[in-house]
Amino acid sequence: MGHHYITQLPNERYKFSKRGRLVTGFLMIVGLLIAGFGALRLQDSWQADNHSSELHENPHTDNYNSENHIASTHAENVDHHSSTHVENHSEGHHSTGWLSRVWAAFLVNAYYFFLFAVGGLFFVAVNYVANAGWATLIKRVAESMSSYIPIGFVLLMAAVYFGGEHLYEWLYYNNHKADLPADHLLDDKKWFLNRNWLYIAPIIFVTIWYALRTVIRRLSLKEDHEGGLMFFNKSIRFSAAFIVIFAFTFSVFSWLIMMSIDPHWFSTIFSVYNFAIMFVSSVTVITFITIFLKGQGYMNLVDEEILDDLVKFMFGFSIFWAYIWLAQFLLIWYANLPEESIYYYERWVAKYYPFFVANILMNFFLPFLVLIARYAKRNKYITLFGGILILVGHWLDIYLMVMPGVVGEKAGIGPLEIGFGIFFLGLFCYVLRHSLSKADMYPKNHPFVLESANHEVGP
């Protein structure tokens, strides 16, 4: 057809330079310093607050009072049996000292970066199962993202183990039952909301995910050395197994780690919502890493044809996210059952309302407008702009899932949250670049690699 096809792939290997190591290490240290500074400042201001108001007997009841205030204003909007529930909700509220906010800020970032890692693995698996060829050249990028799973998970679980009583109201309630008024709903939920599930189930799930990741990665590296279709065919099977196991276990994972922060509340779509966040943000991260690598002089075979398709995924899945967001919001708003709508009432107070609006703007409306045009998908600056909206937007999204349930209205975005963000960014980049340097940039014996190298989007 007159085309000149690429039939030979150059050997490329990412070199994790000394400067790169320094930069990532610097980010980690600076991030921790900023977060530490934020924590200290927070401690001071928190104590100053408590001294000034004599009404509070101890720091643990702060949130109790502010919650009651919200409850009384909402009771006007909702019908009678709501008031019993709202009381229930605020009754058992747990410790909300300044440390709670520190753990919450840590959890937001730990969870977010962990989602990138899992999302990278999911992207690799989906491409195998769908027999997709176009993304083969950037497969190693997604694969390397998943190398962050172990360290990311350890940090996430550190928050759960050491900050558990701060983060999870039900855990605090279970542990200090004698001193607290009874919360029947939490008593009813003890079969699921207990230490065994929270501490052990995520470890089992993530161990299985990482085991499958190890197999898929090993097959891919062997394919590089030995060639042949055997590794590819095996990878498809392991990827299919991963996707099925992941769908079921990730649901439980998101209920335990995220949904149980608001233990009185429930939503069946919650796990799908978390999945949407995971997929759209990790595709954005893949795009960013690819652009970054190209900027460093690597991945010259990856042209705007592949980036075009990646950005289509960013665009398409931000619409998907909005669809899931709407399904949850609209149905809860429309039925207005107090035990469900409390979730959004808590996010409509003055403290969170701007974030609530920004969430929809940054994750749906703005990326939709910025990324819809073809030239936007082929221009790296517009892509980066749209991608930053999505990445910051979903950080806010997770922030909105965590903060109201942990610290009530005593939230904010300051050095603490940003510092932890910088720390995790540094760590993630370090692990990613380390992993990238361990294998060839292109999976040269993958049966679809030439399809990817010669990829054209068409008109």
Added chain:
Amino acid sequence: MYIAEIRNKLVQGDKKIADVTNDVLKSVEGKMTRGWMFGFAISFVFLMLMVWALYNTVTVGIGTWGVNKTVFWAWDITNFVFWVGIGHAGTLISAILLLFRQKWRMAINRSAEAMTIFAVICAAIYPLFHMGRVWLAYWVLPLPNAFGSLWVNFNSPLLWDVFAISTYFSVSLLFWYLGLIPDIATIRDRAKSKVSKAVYGFFSMGWNGSTRTWHRYEIVALILAGISTPLVLSVHTIVSFDFATSVIPGWHTTIFPPYFVAGAIFSGFGMVLTLLIIARKILNLESYITVNHLDAMTKVIMLTGSMVGLAYLTEFFIAQYSGVQYEQYAFLNRATGPFAWAYWTMMFCNLVAPQVFWFKWSRTTPWFIFMMSIVVNIGMWFERFVIIVTSLHRDYLPSSWVLYMPTFTEVALFLGTLGLFFTCFFLFVRYLPIINMAEVKSIINDRE
């Protein structure tokens, strides 16, 4: 475009471009076969059953149905949702698979889109006749009128349904017809009788096959595909809102929208497989609708079936977790109450049975896939029945607890819409090409 060698050829059996026309038009240009006449006659008898059931419903009244003051929605809405769902495969294949550049869709999109249109017609019958006075059906539209303050309720998801489904029907019909124009022109050019030349000539809208005509055709096709894509999601999302915006235990659950869409695609592919496995055999189209097509479609069945299964389990879990006793009861009652047999039929057909497609043999053996597609159809019918009837038959007041049994009129109505669907499909096979010839010719040497 560079395509890897390990991919299968889309059209098998070394077909030339002329073969496509001859093979596909055999059913249109040849004589009526006995099989066709036999199938058409049976479908037509069932269609007459529908006419009788509707006559009975209109002249006697809704009392001929088994609905009562607790189970006020039952058979009719079950079938309405069932038929709307069937239509989704057509839209998914022509819109979403187009966006994902899946070329295998080209052999099956025409017939799947036709099914969309017939299925929506079948679906529309149920709510229309449930109104009781079907001659006033136009009252569901927000028309300026002389009846005082009669105005539709824009807050009601039932009205959103009216808009969603009429949009869906119009766009699907337009898309289907647009794709047909070049093929109708081919039939026109080959027609021998004056009548068919005139009729096909009229519907081909003066198609001349010039580059300019093709150019315009492609632009319109792309725009319509763009419009259809959100429709795949929106239609069944709004159908799910009919239930989920309420406060009925078992209905009010936030996962309904994506779960209904997945279920619709699942059932739609079930029906597409049922019909295409027969059609490819009888019309000798195995080179075009290949085993690889069946393989891909069964994978979609397995994927969407598992998604639906995950939603069942999520619902069940969250109902128990919620601490809301009504939700807990609604789901336990589904699994253990008087309609437990329907619930376990649904669970088996939708979640368990499709897992057999993990094995390559089962994805490539047509008779087995045919059997499985029937299982899927049954399972998805029962899913809607379970959702609707089990949630309604236990009211908040135990004095209102009732059971539901369909009457003969209702059963006749369902069998009748099956008759309508198959009558339309037989007519379609006889008078229009069931494979998009123009598109298949463009990929005759391609790999998937």
